[in-house]
Amino acid sequence: MSAAPGSTGPVVELSGGAVAIAGRPILRGIDLTVPAGEFLALMGANGSGKSTLVRALTGLHPLAAGSLRLFGTPYDDFHDWRRVGYVPQRGSAASGVPASVWEVVASGRLTHRPLFRRLGRRDRAAITDALEVVGLADRAGDGVSTLSGGQQQRVLIARALAGEPELFFLDEPTAGVDLPNQHVLADSLATLSGRGATVVLVAHELGPMATLVDRAVVMRDGRITYDGPPLTHDQAHEPELSARVALAHVDDLDPGHHHDHETVARHDHAPHVASPLDRPAEEDR
Amino acid sequence: MNDYLHLLGLPFMQRALIAALFTGLAAPVVGTYLVQRRLSLMGDGVGHVAVTGVALGLLTGISPVWTAVLVSVLGAILIEVIRERGHANGDVALALLFYGGLAGGVLITGLAGQSGARLQTYLFGSITTMSVTDVLVTMALAGVVVLLGLGLAPQLFAVAQDQEFARVAGLNIRVYNVLVAVLAAVSVSVAMRTVGLLLVSALMVVPVATAQQLTRSFRGTLVAAMVLGTVAAVGGLLISAAAPDGTTVAPGPAIVLLALACFTVSWPVGIWLRSRQRLHRPFPVVSAGAHQVVEEGEHPHEHGADCGHVAVPHGDHVDYVHDGHRHAPHGRHYDEH
Numbered sequence: 178m179s180a181a182p183g184s185t186g187p188v189v190e191l192s193g194g195a196v197a198i199a200g201r202p203i204l205r206g207i208d209l210t211v212p213a214g215e216f217l218a219l220m221g222a223n224g225s226g227k228s229t230l231v232r233a234l235t236g237l238h239p240l241a242a243g244s245l246r247l248f249g250t251p252y253d254d255f256h257d258w259r260r261v262g263y264v265p266q267r268g269s270a271a272s273g274v275p276a277s278v279w280e281v282v283a284s285g286r287l288t289h290r291p292l293f294r295r296l297g298r299r300d301r302a303a304i305t306d307a308l309e310v311v312g313l314a315d316r317a318g319d320g321v322s323t324l325s326g327g328q329q330q331r332v333l334i335a336r337a338l339a340g341e342p343e344l345f346f347l348d349e350p351t352a353g354v355d356l357p358n359q360h361v362l363a364d365s366l367a368t369l370s371g372r373g374a375t376v377v378l379v380a381h382e383l384g385p386m387a388t389l390v391d392r393a394v395v396m397r398d399g400r401i402t403y404d405g406p407p408l409t410h411d412q413a414h415e416p417e418l419s420a421r422v423a424l425a426h427v428d429d430l431d432p433g434h435h436h437d438h439e440t441v442a443r444h445d446h447a448p449h450v451a452s453p454l455d456r457p458a459e460e461d462r
Numbered sequence: 463m464n465d466y467l468h469l470l471g472l473p474f475m476q477r478a479l480i481a482a483l484f485t486g487l488a489a490p491v492v493g494t495y496l497v498q499r500r501l502s503l504m505g506d507g508v509g510h511v512a513v514t515g516v517a518l519g520l521l522t523g524i525s526p527v528w529t530a531v532l533v534s535v536l537g538a539i540l541i542e543v544i545r546e547r548g549h550a551n552g553d554v555a556l557a558l559l560f561y562g563g564l565a566g567g568v569l570i571t572g573l574a575g576q577s578g579a580r581l582q583t584y585l586f587g588s589i590t591t592m593s594v595t596d597v598l599v600t601m602a603l604a605g606v607v608v609l610l611g612l613g614l615a616p617q618l619f620a621v622a623q624d625q626e627f628a629r630v631a632g633l634n635i636r637v638y639n640v641l642v643a644v645l646a647a648v649s650v651s652v653a654m655r656t657v658g659l660l661l662v663s664a665l666m667v668v669p670v671a672t673a674q675q676l677t678r679s680f681r682g683t684l685v686a687a688m689v690l691g692t693v694a695a696v697g698g699l700l701i702s703a704a705a706p707d708g709t710t711v712a713p714g715p716a717i718v719l720l721a722l723a724c725f726t727v728s729w730p731v732g733i734w735l736r737s738r739q740r741l742h743r744p745f746p747v748v749s750a751g752a753h754q755v756v757e758e759g760e761h762p763h764e765h766g767a768d769c770g771h772v773a774v775p776h777g778d779h780v781d782y783v784h785d786g787h788r789h790a791p792h793g794r795h796y797d798e799h
């Protein structure tokens with residue numbers, strides 16, 4: 178079905194990706210390939226589309242155009258969700274009914290668990306391990322709602338961890354988390370990355386995680402404006418991520434205002450409508 | 463007393479007890495998932511829709527239980543669809559169906575030429591008039607609810623806890639959302655004869671509200687709610703049967719009021735437990751904190767395990783909370799933390 182585990186092909190391949198929410202184009206022309214084992218930071222200002230991109234990669238937002246392959250398998254044929262872990266952008270892990278830390282983390286084991294089957298010994302070991310990685314093993318029996326925001330965020334990471342995925346998507350795990358908790362988070366992610374997992378981290382600010390990042394992708398207004406070695410916070414948030422910064426690192430950069438005119442639009446007598454969400458020209462012919 | 467035992471031995475009473483037992487066990491199972499989704503009033507909304515179902519049964523001559531199951535399942539699915547597609551909040555979707563269901567039910571009952579009294583047995587329950595078939599249907603439907611509600615607990619928990627995570631985990635969340643809605647509809651129809659459509663929601667939600675005052679885990683809440691629901695349903699029925707001659711204690715309201723009484727008792731206990739837990743939560747360890755030494759003469763009291771002051775873990779030692787101060791033993795004196 179998909180590439181054998183341990184193969185080193187790209188884990189995520191998105192080409193020509195576009196996302197529209199309620200008819201409005203949000204992301205256009207996204208090409209992103211993440212090789213196995215990489216720690217990728219997806220950065221950008223609020224509203225730049227970085228969260229939308231991660232949600233598109235997990236399938237939460239359907240692609241309006243382009244093709245997505247996960248572990249070498251086209252998205253529509255991909256069912257091996259146990260290889261993917263997702264930490265949604267969420268302030269709290271609590272819901273309307275009390276739930277213990279252990280229970281929330283255990284729900285991360287669902288991808289390994291057939292219907293109507295109890296947790297096995299391996300499941301329990303994975304849950305315990307996940308709790309230890311985020312440093313919450315001693316709080317396993319406590320109610321999730323009694324934990325601080327940073328600790329709840331760690332519970333959500335442990336939940337993804339419990340599924341033992343090879344690819345992690347983390348959507349702003351450090352938002353609203355104090356510095357000591359950010360350090361614990363960074364340590365957890367370092368453990369993860371050290372085990373060979375591929376990490377795609379959405380972050381407004383990297384903070385203590387900066388040292389872990391192999392590659393940075395900066396989004397601006399729904400497009401990728403920089404793709405290359407890690408940037409400092411100031412560089413990534415420069416109003417027009419200038420060619421000066423980008424040029425210093427890569428050759429194939431997208432300058433700040435780049436307009437897509439590589440393919441010359443066909444002109445026939447009917448009014449031509451060109452938008453990023455139109456089908457590629459090849460299909461029209 | 464002998465009269466009471468004799469009454470409990472009568473066939474209609476036995477049937478009622480069995481129905482109460484199964485209803486009390488099944489309703490809180492679904493209720494737990496509804497409360498988890500913050501849709502506590504869903505049972506109420508579906509109950510109102512079921513009124514139309516009952517009325518259709520009265521009009522067509524089909525058993526009202528089955529028409530109620532059918533219409534309330536349709537209503538529950540509609541609520542889910544409005545919630546998902548219509549961008550309306552869950553409570554708005556509920557309100558829309560709420561009124562439609564009740565108005566439709568009363569209208570159709572009138573068209574069917576039935577009296578309001580007939581409808582009222584479904585609105586407020588008539589557990590003592592159940593036939594053997596009614597009881598068997600109740601047992602079967604309640605069994606399905608408990609089986610699915612407990613068997614699929616990990617999946618239902620994950621979907622209610624965090625839909626996006628559940629979706630990326632590969633769960634078909636729409637199937638599970640509709641499943642909860644359908645289970646709610648079935649529970650409503652099951653509990654219709656016991657406590658009545660207007661009070662159904664209470665048996666689904668109140669035991670959960672009671673349980674979560676005292677529990678910290680989801681599993682604990684679910685099990686405790688089932689126990690409390692059973693106790694309330696059977697207990698309420700027994701209380702209503704024990705009413706002296708000449709007074710009528712309707713079983714449905716008795717069951718609901720007993721469930722609420724349980725909540726009233728557990729509420730202060732829950733407040734006390736939570737505040738106690740807050741007081742004993744460890745103080746955060748902050749490095750290089752400035753502290754002052756408490757003068758020896760000023761502090762004749764010696765803190766210890768049973769000294770009466772709240773002992774709170776703080777890093778590698780224990781702080782004793784003392785008139786708003788935090789005293790940590792240090793050699794022969796106390797540090798003020």
